[in-house]
Amino acid sequence: MKKIDIFKKLRSSGLRPTKQRVEIAKFLFEREKTFHFTVESLNKLLTKKSASKIALATIYNTVHAFKTAGHLSEVEVRGNKTYFDTNVSNHHHFYDSDTSELIDIDANDIIIQKIPKAPNGKKIKNVEVFINLKN
């Protein structure tokens, strides 16, 4: 993803392309493969990568702004930290608790044959399949 596209991406979601947001966006979205991270890991990687340090609060702000804008999705993992995923399409996950590693599963690789109907006037928003791994 080119810098011009990063700018577009930010602008189109109502986010001013500030120095920090552009730097974080480049780091997150200029990749071939999807990227899973926590705010903590992202902070460490950014600190290592670049000279100018971005405040932790800014990383929280930016990640949440990207999430709200639909550029990141949140993945729920047993434990205390919140994981984010640059893959925002509908998909599922493997989770390897040994390595704390998340692996994407394409939505087409899981077919659910039977599903219960939603309770009392509710509708189904989405279905998440989470496959825990062991050795």
Place this chain on the structure above:
Amino acid sequence: MKKIDIFKKLRSSGLRPTKQRVEIAKFLFEREKTFHFTVESLNKLLTKKSASKIALATIYNTVHAFKTAGHLSEVEVRGNKTYFDTNVSNHHHFYDSDTSELIDIDANDIIIQKIPKAPNGKKIKNVEVFINLKN
């Protein structure tokens, strides 16, 4: 579940049947339906229910001991608190984010037709399906 069974349940999982553990176990397991809770909600309910106050740390200890012993399962919900479930059989969940309510889905009510094979020498430990609800 009778008091004698609570004692057995504790003993058989290597937990001394102390006053506090018995009280918590009675509250959690003497029910018809499965029960979902957070440590916070359990603490409030116990405080309301009984005269003698149990320390919060003891509730954490006990809930974790029950989980380790296999008497409770942990359910991951988007958000910051950890939910527990008295249903320890293999099953799935609806989640209503409006009310923060979890609803059990029997394992037989969801049939998965196609599933990807586990990566690089890993095996599948378990599959959790989480259905988010909307209005």
Place this chain on the structure above:
DNA sequence: TTTTCACTTTAGAATAATTATAAACTAGAA
């Protein structure tokens, strides 16, 4: 271009969930 101001960033304080600590207590074996 300069001005202006709402939006951002920042460091540090505040909050919330959970875990650690260490002293007092207790179940149950001897």
Place this chain on the structure above:
DNA sequence: TTCTAGTTTATAATTATTCTAAAGTGAAAA
């Protein structure tokens, strides 16, 4: 009854995250 390892307790510590308020900045308007 005595003894000891296991347990409870209040409180401190830790960790992830959010809040705050002051300083900085992008970009629209003059």
